[in-house]
Amino acid sequence: MTESMGPKRQVLFVDDEPNVLSGLRRMLRCQRNVWNMHFAGGGEAALDVMRKIPIDVIVSDMRMPGMDGAELLTQVADRYPNTIRLVLSGQSEQEKIFRVIGPAHQFLSKPCDADRLIHTIERAVNLRAQLQDTALQEIISKIAALPSLPEIYRDLVHELESDHASIDRVAEMIESDLAMSAKVLQLVNSSFFGLPSRVTAPKHAASLLGLNIMRPLALSASVFLQYESLDVDGFCLDHEIQHGLAVAVAARRVAECETDDPGLIDDTFVAGMLHDIGKLILAVHHTEAFTDAIRLANARQQPLWQAELEIFQTTHAAIGGHLLGLWGLPNPVVEAVAFHHQPRSAPGGRFCPLTAVHVANNLIGLDVSCCETLAKCSESSPPLEKDMDLEYLESLQLKLRAEHWCNQMLTEAMP
Numbered sequence: 001m002t003e004s005m006g007p008k009r010q011v012l013f014v015d016d017e018p019n020v021l022s023g024l025r026r027m028l029r030c031q032r033n034v035w036n037m038h039f040a041g042g043g044e045a046a047l048d049v050m051r052k053i054p055i056d057v058i059v060s061d062m063r064m065p066g067m068d069g070a071e072l073l074t075q076v077a078d079r080y081p082n083t084i085r086l087v088l089s090g091q092s093e094q095e096k097i098f099r100v101i102g103p104a105h106q107f108l109s110k111p112c113d114a115d116r117l118i119h120t121i122e123r124a125v126n127l128r129a130q131l132q133d134t135a136l137q138e139i140i141s142k143i144a145a146l147p148s149l150p151e152i153y154r155d156l157v158h159e160l161e162s163d164h165a166s167i168d169r170v171a172e173m174i175e176s177d178l179a180m181s182a183k184v185l186q187l188v189n190s191s192f193f194g195l196p197s198r199v200t201a202p203k204h205a206a207s208l209l210g211l212n213i214m215r216p217l218a219l220s221a222s223v224f225l226q227y228e229s230l231d232v233d234g235f236c237l238d239h240e241i242q243h244g245l246a247v248a249v250a251a252r253r254v255a256e257c258e259t260d261d262p263g264l265i266d267d268t269f270v271a272g273m274l275h276d277i278g279k280l281i282l283a284v285h286h287t288e289a290f291t292d293a294i295r296l297a298n299a300r301q302q303p304l305w306q307a308e309l310e311i312f313q314t315t316h317a318a319i320g321g322h323l324l325g326l327w328g329l330p331n332p333v334v335e336a337v338a339f340h341h342q343p344r345s346a347p348g349g350r351f352c353p354l355t356a357v358h359v360a361n362n363l364i365g366l367d368v369s370c371c372e373t374l375a376k377c378s379e380s381s382p383p384l385e386k387d388m389d390l391e392y393l394e395s396l397q398l399k400l401r402a403e404h405w406c407n408q409m410l411t412e413a414m415p
Contacts, residue, residue: 009125010053012038014046014060014072015088027114035121043067047075055083056128057121059108062089062097070099077103081142082134084124084326088112098216101223102144106328107190120328127325127334133313139285140323146179146280147227149237156180156224160215170214171206178244178277183223184209185270186327200266200330202273232283234294240276243364248272250360251353254405258351264332268353271336275357278320278337279304286312303387305341317341343392351396359402362388 011031013024021039028037038053040046042064049055058076062069073085087100087107097107106120131137148156156173159165174180181202187193188205193213199205206214217223227237251272255265282290289311297307305315321338325331336354339346343358393399 008033009035009056009121010038011035011121012040012046012049012055012058013088014040014043014058014064014069016042016061016064020061028118030114031118043069043072043075046072047079050076050080050083055080056125057084057086059086059088059117059121062087062100070103073100073103077142077144081138082128084121084128084141086120086124088117098220101187101217105141105326107187124326127322131314131318131322136312136314136319140281140319140326143281143285143323145183145223145225146277147225147237147284148177148179149241150226152177152180153224153226156218160211160218165211165215167207167211167214170211171203174206175201175203176241176245178241178274178280180224181270182274182277182324182327182329185329187217187223189328189330198263198330200263200270200333202270204266230283230287232287232291232294234298235279235283235290237280237283240279244273244276246364247275247357247360250364251356253408254356254359255353257401257405257408258356264353267330267332268336268356270329271333271340271353272357272360274320274324274333275337275340275361276316276320277323278316278318281319281323282308282312282316303341315341341387343389344395349395351398355393355396355398358389358392359405363406 013021015021015024018041021041025037025039028035031037038049038055040049043060044067046058046060050058058073060069060072064072067075069087069089073087076083076085085104087097087104088110089097089107090110105124108117108120128137128141131140152173156170159169159173174184184202184205185200188199188208193209199208209217230237248269249272252265252269255268259265279290282293290308293304293307293311296302296310297304300307305317308315317340318338321334324337325334332353335346336352336357339354340357340361343354346354390399393402
């Protein structure tokens, strides 16, 4: 059964309990002017709605007779990859949740209040709207897992299969890999596992999940994938992981210089680690075009993101931010990843994880002294790193602080 049609977002709720659907109708009545809401009593009824109407967001229960939520969302992922897929389920269905970790983007627990449900849906559709290319939208919506380095993947599987597995060792492995960190953070920040919603340290996230959850996730739910070599000149996953870790450590040091807020510091670390995860998406799913972008950037001696704009009409930063937002990671992390090359495009006018990641990303890997670089910046000389946004730092009245940050990195964190 469907309600009124119009140029509004199309949201489909699926549950075999009529009382649950009635409750959702009442709870979300305030959204009638924003959404066209549709309600289906099962998987087949939901697919029947989707054959007639392009659905933006589907919110499904898991435990349903006939076609359960896992099978429904798997079919939706195959047939309608642009649809955002959310699970709204109970704690008792953990085993079924493992089956849908790939096709679902986020997981919400019953009971779920109206504000949380509305915020989750609105945030997901707004992020999708920011990425205009429908082909890229489709690719990102399909991503269930990203590839990890073979050595780390094998070590993780070996550790989890061991009779003497240690969650501390598992957590250290998770933290050393971009793809594993992103996936674990997606899970731990969902409400399904009943853990604190704001967890941005990968090692902490793995420790909170524990071996009883990590084992089935990694060994039977195929949450992690082993990296297959790619023929992309100028791209090396091992290098990207090392660069991400170096930026994470440096950005965290910058944040520690400006604040004692542990949440902001944790956000900064994970944003630094994941800031280039969009490159991995492009390397895996747009190999040829990404190779062209790297060649173009090298030929013109310009930042890679500028060449990507010409070829993809978007950047690896925007793509990475989009995926992490779709997976429900915290806004400061998404913002830092999405705008780390163009910080002035982000809202707000204060120090935040984006500030630290932007600075750290531009200082890591320079073949000159960071202090020399910042000294030149402070004297308004042309910066050695052409991607550094000095006007942005000036607008925050932080330009002079950059030299202090650099000294801290030199003495404590630079690899």
